[in-house]
Amino acid sequence: MYHLSSSNAVFRFITLFDNYQFFIFFVMNIFISNLNYNTVESELQALFENYGEVDSVKIILDRETGRSRGFGFVEMSDNDEALKAIGELNQREFKTKVLNVSEARPREQRPQGDNYRRGGYRNGY
Numbered sequence: 231m232y233h234l235s236s237s238n239a240v241f242r243f244i245t246l247f248d249n250y251q252f253f254i255f256f257v258m259n260i261f262i263s264n265l266n267y268n269t270v271e272s273e274l275q276a277l278f279e280n281y282g283e284v285d286s287v288k289i290i291l292d293r294e295t296g297r298s299r300g301f302g303f304v305e306m307s308d309n310d311e312a313l314k315a316i317g318e319l320n321q322r323e324f325k326t327k328v329l330n331v332s333e334a335r336p337r338e339q340r341p342q343g344d345n346y347r348r349g350g351y352r353n354g355y
Contacts, residue, residue, distance in 0.1 A: 258312035266325035282311025
């Protein structure tokens with residue numbers, strides 16, 4: 231499976247070698263911020279399933295603590311359902327916090343070898 235991003239969409243190319251068929255799926259990636267830190271992926275999935283079929287849910291966790299960082303992503307394959315979910319869930323209260331819901335932007339590439347911005351010591355100082 232290959233993932234290619236185009237402005238706000240993710241295209242998935244899947245090859246089924248048994249039938250020599252190619253399928254292309256359009257998936258809208260939705261960004262959700264200001265999540266309650268106790269929210270789990272199944273709760274977020276249930277919230278978005280009120281608007282249509284959810285392909286995947288990912289709450290981003292801190293690498294060191296394993297705790298939620300307060301934001302996540304939901305993928306929905308029906309563009310109309312995804313836009314409806316964004317429109318109705320943006321600025322809506324969920325688990326005592328007001329959600330910010332928008333179409334995800336492509337991730338910006340960071341320069342490789344640029345480790346000086348990651349903190350820590352520089353030359354022993």
